Amino acid sequence: MRFPGYVLELGSLTLWAGLVAASLWHNLALLDVQGREVAFARARMLFSILETTRLWNAYHGGVYAPVTEKSPPNEWLVDPQRDVVINGRAYTKINPAYMTRQVSELMGSQGGLSFRLTSLKPIRPGNAPDPWEEQALQNFERGEKEVLDRVEMGGTDSFRYLGRLLVEDACLQCHANQGYHVGEVRGGISVTIDAVQVLAEINPQKQQTIVLHAFGYLLLAGATLAFLTWLRAGWRQLAQAKTEQEAMVAARTAELRRAVDDLARSNAELETFAYAASHDLQEPLRMIGSYAQLVDKRYGPTLDADGREFLGYMTDGAQRMKRMIDDLLTYSRVSRGEPALQPTELDVVLDAALANLTAALTESGGQIIRPARLPVVLGEAPMLVRLLQNLLGNALKYRAADRAPRVTIEVVAQEGRWLVSVADNGIGIPQAAHERVFHIFQRLHSHASVPGTGVGLAIAKKIVERHGGRLWVEDNHPHGAVFRFTLADAGSGDVSMPQQQSR
Ligand code: HEC
Known part of the structure; x- marks a missing residue:
């Protein structure tokens, strides 16, 4: 049996490649999910801080700040006491929405993060929602508390978050005339995060994952190749040993065969010889027998007792020898x-x-x-x-x-x-x-x-x-x-x- 060709190597390398690729894909996907979680956690945190400071503002029914170039009176705030002068200095009331807008402008898009206030029924047209926000705000009407999404926005891959703002007692000071009641959704804070920037933060982790997988693959492939090489060598050795053994057995068998053949030949020769010899012995023996009889017949009476006894032994011996030769011939015949x-x-x-x-x-x-x-x-x-x-x-x-x-x-x-x-x-x-x-x-x-x-x-x-x-x-x-x-x-x-x- 031959060891299978290099399909084992090819097969296992492919198999490992497949497994490692699957693991890599899975881990990268997990990291992406993790990146998304990070982005949304930040958005939630930002939302919660904004919501709290807005509440703080609302509890005060708006907060006065000096009028500056960057902070002019809010044209949308209808309040007879909106603008005041204290010690010759002009102050204007900053409502929560105005404050939120100013903070947003101040922050810009730091760390790829930006936010804005929006509502389905905006007092200020600039606060009208974009299509995504509109959809999200409608979801709030249906009872959702926050909306998370990853969208293409202005050509950039972005995570978007919208947290809802509920009407509280403090809000009614200014929003009661719009017909709002406590607990209703007034609008939301929309947070946008540049996905590329957030995901860039997990890039080192991704790289590490890729390197680890590459390293793991090399290790697995190396170990597999080493193992298969070892196996192959062992197999070859075994096959060689087997071939040698077979050759040895064949040689021994041939040797034995030769010995058996030699033995058979010499045996056959010996039997042929025995047969021929005993066959040829018959004739002289018959002669001895007949002449002994002749001597007995013709000269028996003239012989003395000893002579006759000796002649008797001779005849007896000849007869015995004849029997032996006959038997030997039979034996030879049986053997041949x-x-x-x-x-x-x-x-x-x-x-x-x-x-x-x-x-x-x-x-x-x-x-x-x-x-x-x-x-x-x-x-x-x-x-x-x-x-x-x-x-x-x-x-x-x-x-x-x-x-x-x-x-x-x-x-x-x-x-x-x-x-x-x-x-x-x-x-x-x-x-x-x-x-x-x-x-x-x-x-x-x-x-x-x-x-x-x-x-x-x-x-x-x-x-x-x-x-x-x-x-x-x-x-x-x-x-x-x-x-x-x-x-x-x-x-x-x-x-x-x-x-x-x-x-
Ligand atoms: C001191 C008055 C005042 C109070 C208190 C107040 N708001 Fe407003 N709010 C305004 C005014 C004025 C606007 C108009 C737009 C702007 O200033 O940007 C506004 C705008 C908004 C907007 C943006 C949509 C729009 O209509 O343009 C939302 C949302 C909002 N307010 C929610 C609230 C909530 C929730 C509370 C209570 C926590 C609250 N406001 C408290 C005065 C107030």
Whole structure:
């Protein structure tokens, strides 16, 4: 599996960019809201101071101030005592509206802040509202207490505030004739704040936010890239290790394969040699046998007792050697070539084996106990006949002196194969020899006590292995031995055909 290309880097950088941008946008918006709050807080504060000083003025029914160029008598104030002279100095009454106007002019537009008095029913036309103020004043009529807004005003981005002025007793001294009552809205103070100036105050904060976000993004991106690089390196290392390991395994496998092939070849050569050698030995042996017989026939009478005995040994030896060579040839034949496996009825096989053993059975008085029905296995009939014949023959041959041989054949299904057991009540096989009995020419008993070449079990084992099975021996309690082997079922095809089964 390959590590995904650079989409991970690209993807995470984009994702972080998106997240950081969203956060930045959100924070800047919050700062704007904060700026707006600041602007309105200032407007409210200004309004409240103005309202209070106006009230102070109204409580006095207007306040006298010396007449100056900047402070002439208010043409809109109708009051017989508007202008007075004290000690030769002229004074004029300043009503709250006039005072407010003068303060407003004095203040100008300091810090981007300006204000004015307005009303829907102005005594002084100059106090008439502009369209925004008119709208706001109408809102007061509907019960609102203040109006906040951000508008484009004379080409500048502005915050606008309008606070309402209610009629109090003190106001009625001058405004009663207009028909006002206490608690009614008389008008309002309109405050305008230059948005650009106020928002400029939070610019450092905005810059800081931007820098922080940029820094955060770089940090995140850096960390992500570092992490992905680390991950990638680890992955590469892992992949490399895997490749190396695979190469190593492949090399080992090839080595092993070679060794197995070599072994198979040398084994095959050895078997061919054994076959050829034993085959070629037959002829000279036959010669020895025939000439020994000839000597016996022709010169037997002239020989003395010793001579005849020696000749007897010779004939016996030749016969034994012939049997051994025959067995060896059989062993070689079993080892050579592939068995032609096909469904084979084990019942038929057993019948054939027993037929071959008729003499041994009669002679030993043995009894064979077999199941009612044996399975159909995958095998080569002649080989299987020899297998059963060898095992049963052994069971009859190595019988105990004090009891008649009794051989029990059993078959059970095991892990998809057939497990066949041939159990006897004979002399048994010592635990230590359980392996050795299967070796060729290995005999546990002297030739004199029990005749045989010691090839039978080796052949049996070879046959089972050529069929992809396994043959072994166990103790049969209380007496005797039990040989067990496995065979594939005819239907399963569960046979792994070994070139050279080594076990
Ligand atoms: C001493 C007299 C006097 C008193 C007291 C007084 N006013 Fe006025 N007011 C005036 C006059 C005169 C004007 C006319 C315009 C101007 O002077 O600018 C006016 C103007 C106004 C205006 C501006 C709109 C317009 O009609 O031009 C408002 C709003 C206002 N007064 C509210 C009040 C309130 C609220 C009170 C009580 C707290 C109050 N006044 C007390 C004399 C008075």
